[in-house]
């Protein structure tokens with residue numbers, strides 16, 4: 701592999717994108733469709749406005765711009781590798797009223813999935829199109845850290861690209877995206893994801909739900 705393990709680690713990646721107004725593009729575009737898909741999945745899994753939601757790898761608030769006005773005031777938390785990207789979303793993708801519902805301190809820069817400063821009151825979490833950009837080995841420690849930092853968590857919604865066990869080459873996902881075992885966008889086997897979840901103290905349940913780019917939805921429940 702010659703490129704970075706994640707496109708987000710390319711030199712000056714965030715700076716260049718933000719300087720050219722491309723914050724929506726670097727989280728994947730398809731703004732309303734993808735935000736709607738995330739909201740629908742969360743609601744189907746039982747999210748209520750009274751819940752406290754953690755959006756892991758939240759980017760520029762593609763989900764946040766829908767979730768913040770829907771949740772009770774102050775009930776949305778986001779983490780991302782880039783504080784600047786989250787702040788751009790807060791500044792330009794939220795209304796004045798929604799900015800008043802989301803204190804900036806609840807957008808936490810965190811490239812290590814260590815969840816610094818996260819309150820112990822998180823009820824539901826989502827990591828959408830985040831681990832699809834990271835090698836398989838990043839998932840297990842992130843899940844273990846979440847389990848420790850969010851003792852009240854009911855469910856984590858997690859999207860992944862899957863490929864058959866032992867598939868080392870390129871794999872074409874249902875909607876045409878080509879994924880890889882050794883470079884981004886990354887795929888893994890269902891069994892690998894299930895083992896990672898179990899090792900971190902979660903039971904993993906696959907959902908048959910059409911998601912943008914052929915990602916699969918896993919719902920992890922603390923065991």
Ligand SMILES: C[S@@+](CC[C@H](N)C(=O)[O-])C[C@H]1O[C@@H](n2cnc3c(N)ncnc32)[C@H](O)[C@@H]1O
Pocket residue numbers: 706708726727728734756757758759760761762763779780781782785810811812813827828829830833
């Ligand atoms: C495809 S975007 C998805 C953003 C958001 N979840 C959404 O659906 O709109 C991937 C996000 O993962 C973030 N990311 C990449 N590597 C990360 C890391 N190591 N820790 C936290 N966030 C990371 C990127 O900054 C980006 O915002």
